[in-house]
Amino acid sequence: xGVTASLYLQxxxxxxxxxxxxxxxxxxxxxxxxxxxxxxxxxxxxxLLPNGxxxxxxxxxxxxxxDDDELFWRASMVPRIQEFPYERxxxxxxxxxxxxxxxxxxxWEKFFRGHEGLYSIYFHPHPLYNVPLPEDSVFHGRRIPSKxxxxxxxxxxxxxxxxxxxxxxxxxxxxxxxxxxxxxxLFNFTTIHSYLIxxxxxxxxxxxxxRKIGRGRYNRQMWPTINISDWRKGSQWFExxxxxxxxIVSDSKYYPIFREYCHPPCYTDEHYIPTLVNxxxxxxxxxxxxxxxxxxxxxxxxxxxxxQAVTVEFLNQIRVGTNCTYNGNAxxxxxxxxxxxxxxxxxPLLQFSSSLFYFNP
Numbered sequence: 001x002g003v004t005a006s007l008y009l010q011x012x013x014x015x016x017x018x019x020x021x022x023x024x025x026x027x028x029x030x031x032x033x034x035x036x037x038x039x040x041x042x043x044x045x046x047x048l049l050p051n052g053x054x055x056x057x058x059x060x061x062x063x064x065x066x067d068d069d070e071l072f073w074r075a076s077m078v079p080r081i082q083e084f085p086y087e088r089x090x091x092x093x094x095x096x097x098x099x100x101x102x103x104x105x106x107x108w109e110k111f112f113r114g115h116e117g118l119y120s121i122y123f124h125p126h127p128l129y130n131v132p133l134p135e136d137s138v139f140h141g142r143r144i145p146s147k148x149x150x151x152x153x154x155x156x157x158x159x160x161x162x163x164x165x166x167x168x169x170x171x172x173x174x175x176x177x178x179x180x181x182x183x184x185x186l187f188n189f190t191t192i193h194s195y196l197i198x199x200x201x202x203x204x205x206x207x208x209x210x211r212k213i214g215r216g217r218y219n220r221q222m223w224p225t226i227n228i229s230d231w232r233k234g235s236q237w238f239e240x241x242x243x244x245x246x247x248i249v250s251d252s253k254y255y256p257i258f259r260e261y262c263h264p265p266c267y268t269d270e271h272y273i274p275t276l277v278n279x280x281x282x283x284x285x286x287x288x289x290x291x292x293x294x295x296x297x298x299x300x301x302x303x304x305x306x307x308q309a310v311t312v313e314f315l316n317q318i319r320v321g322t323n324c325t326y327n328g329n330a331x332x333x334x335x336x337x338x339x340x341x342x343x344x345x346x347x348p349l350l351q352f353s354s355s356l357f358y359f360n361p
Contacts, residue, residue, distance in 0.1 A: 062122070062144050068162060075165035076250035090174035090197050093167035095122045096139075097149070097159055098181040100129040103343035105139060107184060110353055112138045114360045115189045120173055122163050154259045156236070156269040165249045168242070175199075177239040182304075182340045183291065184349060186319045188358045192336050200327050201286040202244050205234030206274035217266040222257050226275065234274035237291035237339065247280055248273065286325070292318050292335035304340040310348040312356060 066074070096102060102123075112119060121142040126149070133140045144166045149159045160178060167173050175196040185192060208231070209215060218231045240248070258272045277285050294303035315338075324334035341349070353359040 062142060062166060064145060066145075068158065068165075071165045072161065072249045075168035076246055078246060079171075084171070088172055089117060091118055091120050091170070091172045092193055092196050093120045093122060093170070093173040093176045095160075095163040095167060095176060095178050096124065096181065097163060097178060098123070098125045100125050100181075101131060102139065102181045104181070104184060104341065104346055104349070105137065106346060107349050107353060109138055110350070110359050111185050111189055111357075115193070118193055119189070120167060120170055122167050124159050124163050152264050152267040152269070154262070154268050157255070157258070157272050160236075160269070160273075161249050161255075164240075164245045168245055168249060174242050175239065176242070176245045177290075177337075178237050179291070179337065180237070180339060182342070183237075183337050184339075184341050184345075185357065186292075186315070186336055186338055187333075188360070191333075191358075195326075195333070195336060196239065198327070199241075199286075201284055202241050202277070203239040203286050203288060203290045204244075204273060204277045205238075205289040206232040206278050206282070206285060206287055207234060209233045213265075217262070217271065219261040219266065221261050225257050226254060226279075230275055230279050231271070232274035232278045233270055235289040235291065235293070236269040236273075237289055237293075237337075238273055239290055241284075244277065244281065244284070248276065251276060254279065288324060288334065290334070290336045292338040293340060302340050304342055305345060306342050307344045307348050310341075310345050310352070312352065315352065315356060 064071075102108065112121075121138055123139055123143045124146045125143065127146045144162065146162070147155065147158065149155045163178065164176055167176055177196070187195075214233045215228065215231060217233075218228050254276055255272065258268050258275075262268045262271060294305075297303050318335055318338050320332040322334040323330060323332055325331070326333070354361055
């Protein structure tokens with residue numbers, strides 16, 4: 001075939017020639033100072049498809065020794081040849097930004113079951129979190145090198161960009177959704193995958209809030225790079241396509257301004273990506289979030305839900321109780337995920353997973 005595919009990372013390299021099919025040679029990566037010892041890497045294999053292209057069936061060990069600058073640089077690379085040398089099946093990257101464990105993991109396990117090859121998972125906990133995951137878990141081996149995150153500080157955006165960058169290294173990832181340990185899916189995998197892959201737009205809430213908690217957070221020292229007319233606010237929990245994900249991790253013009261001038265009561269996670277999207281490509285954004293939260297109570301954080309709140313009526317109100325636009329058409333399916341569900345909601349959610357969410361049994 002005369003095709004050679006190669007990929008180099010600072011800590012390892014491998015080469016594959018179409019004329020000789022052999023397992024990848026993987027050297028053990030250097031660990032960061034703080035993260036715990038990772039599980040042993042699994043073997044990467046290749047399969048020659050009938051059309052002669054290669055499908056990389058890999059569950060690569062994600063701990064590497066790249067710093068953020070190198071990671072973002074590698075993730076920002078875009079192939080100049082548009083056609084892929086293999087059959088590319090677009091995947092959704094599910095990026096979990098957590099303090100530690102994912103208490104609702106059994107629900108997510110059931111959500112992902114049977115859909116291998118259509119998704120990727122990336123897990124960014126606190127670097128001191130050191131609880132091993134079962135080898136048969138979909139989260140096993142999906143932890144990325146992480147750093148401490150402080151609420152409302154630029155480190156939150158650093159973590160989000162870190163998740164995006166790691167996910168961008170997989171060229172099959174086409175859509176990227178940010179989730180937390182309190183998030184739940186509101187529909188089955190097939191519905192959510194189709195909704196995202198088929199969408200013409202990204203899902204980033206980005207609006208002009210004239211109040212003190214909106215425009216009042218703008219710092220005049222951001223001018224002229226960022227004007228008050230550019231300033232936007234929105235939910236931290238975004239979903240973006242690959243093109244916009246690359247723009248976020250490769251941004252070296254606007255993010256330094258935010259790091260220098262956006263500090264509490266200015267919160268980067270509420271303003272940076274909404275403002276960046278408004279500057280770069282507002283016409284390609286739906287201007288809404290697909291992650292539902294309850295802001296009916298006053299305070300800096302949305303409402304939380306325990307097991308008593310989990311009823312069919314409550315969940316259906318979130319699932320189909322709102323009107324919005326999808327690809328130019330009216331729909332009642334506006335939210336794909338919901339947030340702030342406590343660990344004790346797991347059992348009732350599992351009970352509803354087949355009858356209400358239509359998960360695979």
